[in-house]
Structures are given as structure tokens and as C-alpha cells.
Amino acid sequence: MLDSHFRSSQPTRQRRLPPATPHSWESAFQAYYVELCEYVLRFVGSAEAAQDLVQDLFLRLWDSRGPRDVTRLTRPYLYVAARNRALKYLRHRRVVTTWIARAACEDTPPSDTPEDLCLCAELDDVVQRAIAQLPARCRAVFMLRRREQLSYREIATRLGVSLGTVKSQMWRATLRLRAKLGPYLARPAIPEGRAG
Amino acid sequence: MAEGIEESDLLRFVEGDCSPDEAAAIQAWIAADPRRGELLDELRAVWRLTGSTTRPWVVAEARIRLLRSRGRHAAQGSAGFSARPRLLRLARSGLGPIRIAAAIACVVAGTVLWRLRPHSAAFREYATPPGQRLQLTLPDSSRVLLSVGTRLRVPRDFAVSERSVELDGEAYFVVRHDPRRPFLVRTRQGVTEDLGTSFDVRAYPQEHFVQVVVAAGRVALRGGRGGDSVLSLRSRDRGVIDARGVLSATSGVSLGDYLAWTRGTLVFRYARLGDVVAQLGRWYDVDIEISGASGTAERLTISFATRSVDEALTTLAQVLDARWTRSGRMVRLTPLHRRQ
Numbered sequence: 001m002l003d004s005h006f007r008s009s010q011p012t013r014q015r016r017l018p019p020a021t022p023h024s025w026e027s028a029f030q031a032y033y034v035e036l037c038e039y040v041l042r043f044v045g046s047a048e049a050a051q052d053l054v055q056d057l058f059l060r061l062w063d064s065r066g067p068r069d070v071t072r073l074t075r076p077y078l079y080v081a082a083r084n085r086a087l088k089y090l091r092h093r094r095v096v097t098t099w100i101a102r103a104a105c106e107d108t109p110p111s112d113t114p115e116d117l118c119l120c121a122e123l124d125d126v127v128q129r130a131i132a133q134l135p136a137r138c139r140a141v142f143m144l145r146r147r148e149q150l151s152y153r154e155i156a157t158r159l160g161v162s163l164g165t166v167k168s169q170m171w172r173a174t175l176r177l178r179a180k181l182g183p184y185l186a187r188p189a190i191p192e193g194r195a196g
Numbered sequence: 197m198a199e200g201i202e203e204s205d206l207l208r209f210v211e212g213d214c215s216p217d218e219a220a221a222i223q224a225w226i227a228a229d230p231r232r233g234e235l236l237d238e239l240r241a242v243w244r245l246t247g248s249t250t251r252p253w254v255v256a257e258a259r260i261r262l263l264r265s266r267g268r269h270a271a272q273g274s275a276g277f278s279a280r281p282r283l284l285r286l287a288r289s290g291l292g293p294i295r296i297a298a299a300i301a302c303v304v305a306g307t308v309l310w311r312l313r314p315h316s317a318a319f320r321e322y323a324t325p326p327g328q329r330l331q332l333t334l335p336d337s338s339r340v341l342l343s344v345g346t347r348l349r350v351p352r353d354f355a356v357s358e359r360s361v362e363l364d365g366e367a368y369f370v371v372r373h374d375p376r377r378p379f380l381v382r383t384r385q386g387v388t389e390d391l392g393t394s395f396d397v398r399a400y401p402q403e404h405f406v407q408v409v410v411a412a413g414r415v416a417l418r419g420g421r422g423g424d425s426v427l428s429l430r431s432r433d434r435g436v437i438d439a440r441g442v443l444s445a446t447s448g449v450s451l452g453d454y455l456a457w458t459r460g461t462l463v464f465r466y467a468r469l470g471d472v473v474a475q476l477g478r479w480y481d482v483d484i485e486i487s488g489a490s491g492t493a494e495r496l497t498i499s500f501a502t503r504s505v506d507e508a509l510t511t512l513a514q515v516l517d518a519r520w521t522r523s524g525r526m527v528r529l530t531p532l533h534r535r536q
Contacts, residue, residue, distance in 0.1 A: 102233060
């Protein structure tokens with residue numbers, strides 16, 4: 001098959017690192033902001049906090065140290081820095097230590113390779129079938145949330161049901177999918193999507 | 197132990213809808229029982245399988261906030277960071293109307309400045325310098341790997357009605373197929389339309405041709421001149437639009453050769469020395485000059501798998517029977533024996 005096209009994305013140079021330019025900063029921000037938010041969210045569980053932490057990281061890279069060299073804008077560096085910030089944040093907020101210990105085991109999600117993407121396409125069929133088998137109302141709620149990314153309130157209005165119903169249907173949908181997709185959930189080869 | 201937390205609250209946690217305080221309570225609740233941790237992992241896995249992100253992150257907004265704080269910081273030349281959280285904290289703690297007013301004024305000024313920027317650009321541009329590659333995911337979750345010295349312009353309204361990007365350089369696309377919104381790669385000399393695929397497009401301005409190699413699926417290649425001629429390409433087809441806008445196709449090419457760069461290897465088969473040198477220059481960020489440059493039309497078959505520019509130069513020099521010297525970015529190749 002197509003080998004690992006997307007692996008080793010930082011190639012070719014060890015010798016002379018060019019200084020980072022506004023351009024490389026912008027590129028890195030556009031390319032990694034969402035991934036990093038997703039990653040930090042796993043630690044902190046609050047999107048608000050995750051966004052602040054990632055934003056702070058980028059600002060720091062730009063501001064106080066200046067855009068010194070492009071290694072600071074590479075995926076591996078950004079992940080390590082984001083992770084350190086997230087752990088520091090958890091300690092600072094005195095989050096229970098057992099959680100911090102758990103969070104400390106979060107791996108950096110691998111970049112996807114085309115094999116993964118191919119696998120992903122196969123898996124996609126399985127997932128689509130599982131979703132199609134959900135009870136109609138359950139499915140409607142789930143799709144509005146996951147595909148159209150509406151808020152619970154918007155879904156309630158759209159479907160003319162209560163907020164509580166939306167939440168409980170969403171939970172039911174998730175549990176059913178978990179049961180249906182059980183064999184696939186733990187497989188390490190599953191691509192991380194956008195760094196989930 | 198936090199009161200009133202139920203399993204179904206895990207979902208809010210996975211989606212990030214909690215405030216930081218709520219999150220802390222739920223974290224304590226999860227940590228208290230390993231089975232809750234397992235459930236959390238499985239819910240996250242379901243989420244990962246059913247969507248590309250856990251929630252709709254607003255990149256554009258975050259970018260504006262950042263540029264604003266960055267701009268203000270640069271203007272003050274002071275050592276602070278992260279103006280936004282600070283402003284918010286100020287406003288939340290209600291420290292008096294004047295400071296809040298000042299804060300609002302700042303934000304308004306920032307917004308106005310932002311609006312007045314010359315490039316409120318209709319495009320987002322991703323660029324790699326020589327020696328660097330970049331992998332990115334487009335809003336429709338199609339993925340792109342940009343090769344060295346490449347520019348990709350993505351319209352701000354990408355995927356609203358059509359999915360169209362502009363490319364200068366080389367990139368490998370893995371496109372999420374959507375028959376209602378075709379995926380178009382525009383290059384100087386033509387347009388590549390995805391019909392559900394992975395494919396490589398090469399269009400360096402210096403090379404005066406566009407080359408499309410299809411790894412999987414189907415692609416339509418349209419010529420730039422008039423745009424009437426269309427080439428339909430399938431897996432292992434290579435389509436080219438030459439400098440005069442003429443389309444041609446070859447079947448059954450070696451994907452390994454054309455896509456080797458995506459794995460960090462450069463492969464040349466019977467390539468002109470001039471082209472090899474140009475691509476090496478981009479790949480390793482050097483300028484290679486061949487003294488007594490007689491033989492740039494010479495053909496050679498060679499591959500480079502190394503990250504070290506010096507090793508690559510040594511390989512090339514051996515094949516050419518030449519010597520090389522390098523100072524910084526400047527490389528000089530000198531043939532040992534006079535070749536014709």
C-alpha cells in the first residue's frame with residue numbers, strides 16, 4: 001500500500017535552522033491550533049481553559065522569546081510545550097493528583113499516515129453503519145451534534161424537544177455506539193483523527 | 197467526592213463544555229474509580245471515530261484574538277503576555293467601570309485596527325520554506341502534505357460552496373470525497389479536480405509544467421489554455437500539462453518514485469541534472485552551482501534518503517565524478533574530469 005507518506009514530516013535539516021518568520025508562525029498556528037486544543041482538552045476537560053492555554057503558548061512563542069527558530073514551531077516541540085503547560089495548570093488549580101497522574105500518561109497523538117487514512121475509510125463504513133442502526137430520534141440528535149456541531153439548545157429547538165431529552169438521547173446514542181464499535185475502540189492502529 | 201455527578205456528565209467533560217471548576221469536580225469523580233476512567237476512554241474513542249474534532253473550535257476567532265494581543269504587546273514593547281485572559285479576568289472581577297471601559301476601548305481599537313489591515317485576506321496562505329514540509333488538515337478534513345518551497349492558498353470561504361485551493365509547488369492531497377462540493381487544485385497551468393482520491397500535484401513555477409500523479413481513486417485534469425481539454429486519470433496514472441498547455445498521460449507509473457518525497461526520500465529516474473539540482477536545492481535549502489556547467493542536461497538516476505545535506509552532496513558528487521565544497525547555503529560542484 002502507500003507507505004507512510006505523512007510520517008517524519010520534519011525532514012532534511014539539522015545544520016542551520018532559519019529564524020522563524022511571521023509566516024512560519026502563522027503557518028504553525030493554522031496547522032496546529034486545533035490539534036493542540038484537542039490535546040490539551042484531554043488534560044483539562046474545559047474547552048475554555050484549553051483555548052487559553054494554547055493561545056498563551058503561541059503568544060509566548062511569539063512575544064517574550066521572539067520567533068527565534070523554527071524548531072519551536074514544529075509539531076513535536078509544540079506538543080511537549082502544550083503538555084507541560086497543561087500539567088502545570090492542573091497542579092496550579094490543585095486538581096486531584098490521581099487525575100494528574102492519569103493525564104501525565106497521555107501520549108502525543110501520532111500524525112496520520114495514509115495507511116491510517118485508508119484504514120480510516122474502512123472503519124468509516126463500520127461507523128456509518130453503526131450510526132445508521134441507531135433509533136431514529138437518537139440518531140437525529142447525534143448527527144446534529146457530531147456532524148453539524150449544533151449546541152444542545154439549538155438541537156432542542158430544531159427538533160422541538162426539551163434540553164433534557166437532547167442530553168439523554170445523546171448519552172443513549174453514545175452508549176449504543178460504544179457497544180457496537182467495541183472491537184474497534186481499543187485498537188491502537190486507529191488513527192487519531194485530528195489528534196483526538 | 198463531588199455530589200451530583202453522573203455518568204452522563206462524562207459527555208460534557210469529553211466535549212469540553214465544562215467550566216474549569218466543573219472540570220475539576222468531574223476529574224476528581226473520574227479519578228476516584230478506574231472504571232470511570234475506562235468509560236471515559238471509550239467515550240473519547242467513540243468521539244474520535246464519529247467526527248474529526250471533539251467540538252467546533254473557532255480558529256479564525258482565536259487567530260484574531262492572538263494577533264490583537266500580539267499587536268498591542270508589540271506596540272507597548274513591554275514584557276506582558278496573553279492580554280486576553282487578563283482583560284477577561286479584569287472584567288469578571290468587576291474592578292471598576294473605568295478599567296473595564298479602558299479594556300473595552302482596547303478591544304474596540306484592536307478590532308478597528310484589525311479591520312483596517314490591508315489583508316483582511318480572502319485567503320489563508322500556508323507556505324513552506326526550502327528544507328521544510330508541512331502537514332495540514334483542511335476544514336473539510338481533507339489532508340495535505342506540502343513539500344519544500346511550496347505555497348498553498350485556501351480561500352476563507354473554503355468548502356462553503358466549493359472546495360478550491362491554489363498551489364505553487366508540490367503537495368500530496370488525501371481528499372475527503374464529496375460529490376456536491378468538488379475539490380479543485382488550481383495551478384498556473386491547469387486545474388486538478390478530485391473525484392475521490394489521493395494524489396500528488398507538482399507545479400513549481402520554475403519548472404513550467406504541472407504534473408499530477410494519482411495514488412488512489414480518480415482525478416480530472418483540465419488544461420489552463422481555454423480549459424477545454426480534460427484528462428481523466430486513475431490510480432497509477434501520471435498526467436502532465438506542459439509549458440504550452442498540452443495535456444498528456446502515462447499509465448502504470450511507479451507510485452513509489454513519485455511519492456517518495458512524502459516519506460522523506462527523493463527519487464530521480466533518468467532525470468535531467470538541472471532538475472535534480474533544483475529539487476535538491478529546495479529540499480536541503482542550498483544553492484547548488486555546477487562549475488563549468490556544461491552537463492545540466494545530462495540524465496541521471498539517483499535517490500537521496502538522508503537528512504544530511506553533506507551526505508546527499510557526497511552521493512551526488514560520486515555519481516557525477518565530481519568534488520563538492522559548501523559554505524553555508526552555497527554549494528559548488530566541480531567535475532573531476534572534464535565531461536562534455
